[in-house]
Amino acid sequence: MKEKIQLSNSNFTNFSFENYSRIFHGLKVIDFVSRFETDLEEYLDKDKSVVALNSGTSAIHLALVLSGVKSGDTVICQTATFSASAFPIIYQKAVPVFIDSEEETSNMCPHLLEKIIVKQISNGKKPKAIIVVHLYGMPAKIDEISNIAKKYEIVLIEDAAEALGSTYKGQKCGTFGDFGILSFNKNKIITAFGGGALVCKNIENKQKAIFLASQARDNAPHYQHSVVGYNYRISNLLAGIGKWQMGVLDEYIALRRMNNEFYQELFKDIDGVTVFVEPTNNYYSNHWLSCIKIQEEISGFNREDLRLQMLKDNIESRPLWKPMHLQPVFKDYDYHGGNVAEILFKNGLCLPSGSDLRNDERFRISSSIKKILK
Numbered sequence: 001m002k003e004k005i006q007l008s009n010s011n012f013t014n015f016s017f018e019n020y021s022r023i024f025h026g027l028k029v030i031d032f033v034s035r036f037e038t039d040l041e042e043y044l045d046k047d048k049s050v051v052a053l054n055s056g057t058s059a060i061h062l063a064l065v066l067s068g069v070k071s072g073d074t075v076i077c078q079t080a081t082f083s084a085s086a087f088p089i090i091y092q093k094a095v096p097v098f099i100d101s102e103e104e105t106s107n108m109c110p111h112l113l114e115k116i117i118v119k120q121i122s123n124g125k126k127p128k129a130i131i132v133v134h135l136y137g138m139p140a141k142i143d144e145i146s147n148i149a150k151k152y153e154i155v156l157i158e159d160a161a162e163a164l165g166s167t168y169k170g171q172k173c174g175t176f177g178d179f180g181i182l183s184f185n186k187n188k189i190i191t192a193f194g195g196g197a198l199v200c201k202n203i204e205n206k207q208k209a210i211f212l213a214s215q216a217r218d219n220a221p222h223y224q225h226s227v228v229g230y231n232y233r234i235s236n237l238l239a240g241i242g243k244w245q246m247g248v249l250d251e252y253i254a255l256r257r258m259n260n261e262f263y264q265e266l267f268k269d270i271d272g273v274t275v276f277v278e279p280t281n282n283y284y285s286n287h288w289l290s291c292i293k294i295q296e297e298i299s300g301f302n303r304e305d306l307r308l309q310m311l312k313d314n315i316e317s318r319p320l321w322k323p324m325h326l327q328p329v330f331k332d333y334d335y336h337g338g339n340v341a342e343i344l345f346k347n348g349l350c351l352p353s354g355s356d357l358r359n360d361e362r363f364r365i366s367s368s369i370k371k372i373l374k
């Protein structure tokens with residue numbers, strides 16, 4: 001059996017023992033957490049304040065807490081996403097309202113967003129926050145969405161877990177909202193072997209986030225607490241790895257974008273298969289995952305035909321994320337929209353996109369795909 005080609009491998013070929021030992025050595029004296037945060041601030045936008053946390057999920061949870069989202073509040077969330085965007089709404093005992101995507105970026109539809117806000121306001125249930133996602137690295141229609149959030153004075157939380165390094169009109173994803181979140185989980189574009197970050201607009205919010213993420217300890221010689229805290233800070237060791245990975249981020253983005261070009265070339269003459277690409281030059285995706293849409297009426301094969309063929313050849317692929325409103329755990333919550341996200345789930349496939357994908361592996365992928373074409 002040939003070696004398995006995975007969906008999203010981080011490139012660790014240059015993670016030497018030397019790197020490890022340098023980080024271990026520094027642990028006693030170096031505050032990697034604040035250095036990692038400074039690197040992130042410099043990379044994203046120097047005016048932002050970044051808090052390094054133990055996961056992207058805890059970053060979303062803290063963003064909701066800091067936005068004042070409480071029991072019974074409404075939070076609008078993109079349905080086409082990974083569950084971690086929505087679970088923290090439930091942690092706060094708030095009520096998610098899921099909305100559909102538009103066709104161009106596959107992310108939250110701005111027109112639908114405004115319609116639902118107006119409707120919620122007229123029902124006396126003005127949403128407390130909006131969670132927009134840049135899925136698979138593709139920037140959402142973030143200027144339109146951000147204008148709507150401002151117009152109705154609703155907190156905007158930007159889930160950029162998959163989109164570190166992606167930009168819209170040259171501005172980095174994660175810096176448009178009142179809060180942005182990042183993830184450094186094992187499968188993301190760079191990893192700290194688990195970790196996340198909260199991007200704040202100012203230092204006051206950063207300080208509040210650090211306070212809450214470190215068990216909400218009041219300023220006293222003994223342990224004293226006036227509010228409920230969390231244990232959400234990143235460890236110094238993992239921050240050291242995250243900081244080291246910041247140095248290879250741009251290289252990994254270039255590699256992931258090369259994968260996308262490879263798939264564009266591979267499918268360019270195949271009717272009924274569309275590779276996800278940026279709709280205009282305003283969008284720049286890190287192409288964390290390269291995805292395709294298959295129209296079976298035209299192509300003569302469907303997503304499962306292709307997925308199962310690749311599986312036989314020990315190549316991992318995965319259907320696009322199943323929309324939240326179709327998940328059993330969220331079946332009791334409201335959903336607005338048509339079937340854009342649903343059709344993407346039915347016809348869409350994420351292809352191997354690791355930053356360590358080799359040419360011989362690309363050859364195996366194209367051979368496997370060609371078996372389906374005839």
Ligand SMILES: *Cc1c(COP(=O)(O)O)cnc(C)c1O
Nearest residue numbers: 055056057082084085161183185
């Ligand atoms: C990975 C991911 C998260 C959660 O990040 P963790 O660090 O795994 O908690 C949130 N949202 C999206 C869209 C993700 O892909």
